[in-house]
Each structure stands twice: as structure tokens, then as C-alpha cells.
Amino acid sequence: NAGVTQTPKFQVLKTGQSMTLQCAQDMNHNSMYWYRQDPGMGLRLIYYSASEGTTDKGEVPNGYNVSRLNKREFSLRLESAAPSQTSVYFCASSDPGFFSYTFGSGTRLTVV
Amino acid sequence: DQQVKQNSPSLSVQEGRISILNCDYTNSMFDYFLWYKKYPAEGPTFLISISSIKDKNEDGRFTVFLNKSAKHLSLHIVPSQPGDSAVYFCAASARGAGSYQLTFGKGTKLSVIP
Numbered sequence: 001n002a003g004v005t006q007t008p009k010f011q012v013l014k015t016g017q018s019m020t021l022q023c024a025q026d027m028n029h030n031s032m033y034w035y036r037q038d039p040g041m042g043l044r045l046i047y048y049s050a051s052e053g054t055t056d057k058g059e060v061p062n063g064y065n066v067s068r069l070n071k072r073e074f075s076l077r078l079e080s081a082a083p084s085q086t087s088v089y090f091c092a093s094s095d096p097g098f099f100s101y102t103f104g105s106g107t108r109l110t111v112v
Numbered sequence: 113d114q115q116v117k118q119n120s121p122s123l124s125v126q127e128g129r130i131s132i133l134n135c136d137y138t139n140s141m142f143d144y145f146l147w148y149k150k151y152p153a154e155g156p157t158f159l160i161s162i163s164s165i166k167d168k169n170e171d172g173r174f175t176v177f178l179n180k181s182a183k184h185l186s187l188h189i190v191p192s193q194p195g196d197s198a199v200y201f202c203a204a205s206a207r208g209a210g211s212y213q214l215t216f217g218k219g220t221k222l223s224v225i226p
Contacts, residue, residue, distance in 0.1 A: 004155070031212060040121075042201065042218035043156070050212065058213065090155050099146055099205055099214060103155030 006104035013081045013111045021076040023091030032074035036087040081111045115139045118217035131189040135202030142204040150199045192224045
């Protein structure tokens with residue numbers, strides 16, 4: 001009963017390095033989302049994928065790219081990391097029309 | 113411009129008493145509202161929701177009230193328990209407009225004192 005699995009759980013990057021955050025869900029959900037959480041800022045949507053084969057920008061997409069690899073997997077890529085991208089990243093999934101998102105446990109990313 | 117506002121960053125309540133967490137929104141298109149609970153080092157978990165066609169929804173110790181005219185909703189927890197200590201996020205969506213995205217507030221940290 002894994003739900004939404006995110007890897008890695010922790011990562012430290014140097015400015016300018018790239019990395020991909022992985023997310024996989026086993027609930028057969030159609031929609032997947034990437035959020036970031038910063039102190040005092042709540043959760044802000046980066047990108048989402050309403051269904052396999054589609055992706056759309058959210059509130060804060062700059063500096064990120066996403067890939068919906070298949071129905072299960074939705075990855076988030078930082079091409080050239082910046083200190084402003086230090087944050088906790090959450091992946092979530094849901095079925096369209098159902099708003100009780102299931103969230104992963106998060107990836108804590110620090111860019112130095 | 114923040115569309116979902118939780119103006120109280122923190123709240124402390126004695127065990128057994130009522131906890132009231134508040135949330136205001138500005139977007140008139142929002143028609144579905146949710147509360148999520150988050151423990152440290154974990155992802156948020158869905159707690160309770162309410163559609164704009166209702167003004168109250170109950171689930172055990174948790175009740176959400178919606179006042180559409182005031183664009184205000186609140187979460188009541190009765191009685192509060194130490195295990196309720198967490199950060200609570202209010203979230204909203206314009207489901208009727210075809211949007212499945214959730215807009216979150218900044219969260220309120222609830223501390224229930226034994």
C-alpha cells in the first residue's frame with residue numbers, strides 16, 4: 001500500500017547542477033501534481049498533469065520542467081539549480097473530479 | 113495576490129477544548145474547499161471537504177463550516193486531542209469552471225496542550 005512514492009527524500013545540490021525528482025503512484029490515478037512548500041508560503045503548484053500525455057504550468061513553473069513518463073510516473077527536473085529553489089517538494093495524485101489528493105512524503109532539496 | 117488566506121500562523125488549545133481554524137478566500141469562482149493536515153516530515157493528508165452548495169459538513173470530531181457571502185470557512189475540532197497537533201492547510205478549487213487545481217493557504221500550526 002505504497003500510495004505516492006518520491007525519491008530521493010533529501011538532496012543537496014550546488015548552484016548550476018541539475019537533477020530530477022522522481023514520483024510514482026500505484027493508485028491508478030489519472031492526474032499528478034508537483035508542489036513546493038516554503039516557510040510561510042504554503043503549498044504552491046509548479047506543474048501538473050491532468051492525464052497521461054498532458055502537462056501544464058502551475059503558479060511557479062520557472063526553472064522547472066516535467067515529464068509524465070506513463071500513468072504511474074511524473075518527474076520534475078531542475079536544469080540549473082538556484083538557491084531560490086531550496087524547498088520541500090511534494091508530488092500528489094488524484095482522479096479528475098476528486099480533490100482528496102494523495103501526497104508523497106516529500107523531497108527536501110537544498111541548493112548551495 | 114493570495115487567493116486563500118489563513119491569517120493565523122499558529123493556534124494553541126487545551127486538550128478537550130474546541131479548536132477553530134479559519135480561512136478566507138477571494139476568488140468567487142472557488143466552489144469546493146478542503147482541509148489538509150500535515151505532520152512534520154510527512155506529506156499533507158486529506159481531512160475533510162465541503163462543496164459550495166452546502167454550509168456544513170461533519171466527519172466525527174471535525175466539522176467544516178462555509179459562509180459563501182463572507183467568503184469564509186472554518187474547521188472546528190471537538191474535542192481537541194494532542195494527536196491533532198499539526199499544520200492545517202485550507203485549500204480551494206474552481207471545480208465548476210473545470211479546474212482541478214487546488215490553491216492552498218499558508219497553513220495554521222495547531223498545538224494541542226495536554
